[in-house]
Amino acid sequence: MAIIRKHTSSYSKPSEWVRKYAKLISQGGAVLDLACGRGRHTRFLLERGIKVTALDYDISQLKDIPETENLKTIEHDLEGSSPWPFSSQTFDGIVVANYLYRPLFSKILGSLAPKGVLIYQTFAVGNEKYGRPRNPEYLLSNDELLKVFGKHLHVVQYSHGFIKQPSPAIMQSICCINDKSLIN
Numbered sequence: 542m543a544i545i546r547k548h549t550s551s552y553s554k555p556s557e558w559v560r561k562y563a564k565l566i567s568q569g570g571a572v573l574d575l576a577c578g579r580g581r582h583t584r585f586l587l588e589r590g591i592k593v594t595a596l597d598y599d600i601s602q603l604k605d606i607p608e609t610e611n612l613k614t615i616e617h618d619l620e621g622s623s624p625w626p627f628s629s630q631t632f633d634g635i636v637v638a639n640y641l642y643r644p645l646f647s648k649i650l651g652s653l654a655p656k657g658v659l660i661y662q663t664f665a666v667g668n669e670k671y672g673r674p675r676n677p678e679y680l681l682s683n684d685e686l687l688k689v690f691g692k693h694l695h696v697v698q699y700s701h702g703f704i705k706q707p708s709p710a711i712m713q714s715i716c717c718i719n720d721k722s723l724i725n
Contacts, residue, residue, distance in 0.1 A: 554707070555585035556638055558662045562697065562716040563634075565658045566591060570633030573652065576619065576640035580606060586636070587611055594632070619645060627652045634658045641679050646689050657719045659694060661686055665701060667711035686715040695720050 555563075559582050566572060570591055574583045577595040579602045586593045587609070595603055596615045603614055617626055620642050631654035641663045653659055666682055669675040687699050694717035701713045 553579055553581045555581050556662055557706070558700075558714045558716070559585065559636055559638060559660050562658065562660045563589060563591075563636075565697070565716070565718065566634035567656075572634035572636060573627070573632045575635060575637045575645075575649070578602070578639070582636050582638060583612070586634075591634070596626070625652075632657055634660065637661045637663065639663055641681060650690070650693055653694070653719045655719055659690060659715070659717045659719070661690070661716075662712055662714040665711045665713045667703075671709045671711065681713045684713075686713045690715055690717050694718060 563586060566586075568590060572586050572591050572593050574580070574586065574593055574595045577583050577597045577600070580595060583593050583595040583603065584606065587606070590611070592611045592613075594613045594615060596617055596619070598616065598618045600614045600616045606612060615626060617623060625645075625648045627648075631652055633654050634657055635649055635653055637649070637660070639662070649659065664674055664680050665685070666677070666680045668680055674680060684701060687696065687701075690696070691699070697716040697718060699713075699715045702711065704710055704712050
């Protein structure tokens with residue numbers, strides 16, 4: 542297994558939410574790290590032996606990760622006019638952290654394989670008191686993740702509220718499994 546260089550900033554550590562629920566993703570499964578940024582979750586998942594597709598509009602911050610057959614990087618503007626790059630591909634897990642672009646919700650659902658795990662965590666209304674983002678376009682409304690994904694996926698855990706680490710914020714977090722037999 543390749544040694545992955547870790548960034549030292551507290552913002553570079555994988556979120557506790559992702560760490561907690563990544564164990565639900567099948568070992569050796571394929572995961573999409575959507576809007577991967579600096580790659581904190583990409584690095585974490587690679588260390589767990591998971592195949593990762595890391596996608597962002599700028600993947601330059603992933604250059605220090607050693608090349609491996611378990612990592613595919615895609616430079617793609619999710620909010621541009623280019624089509625969704627995974628129209629015929631599904632993933633055993635999809636991780637989204639600190640990113641919100643509502644037109645992708647249906648694409649995320651369509652790209653989650655049967656029994657696949659969605660781990661999503663981002664900012665919600667009320668966060669404007671603590672910092673960015675402040676624009677309502679980038680803040681989830683009350684229970685939005687639950688309303689969007691809960692009717693299609695089995696919700697393992699959902700949370701909405703104040704977090705202290707890595708910095709004070711109002712966050713929504715959801716972990717779901719694509720298993721219609723588990724939906725009440």
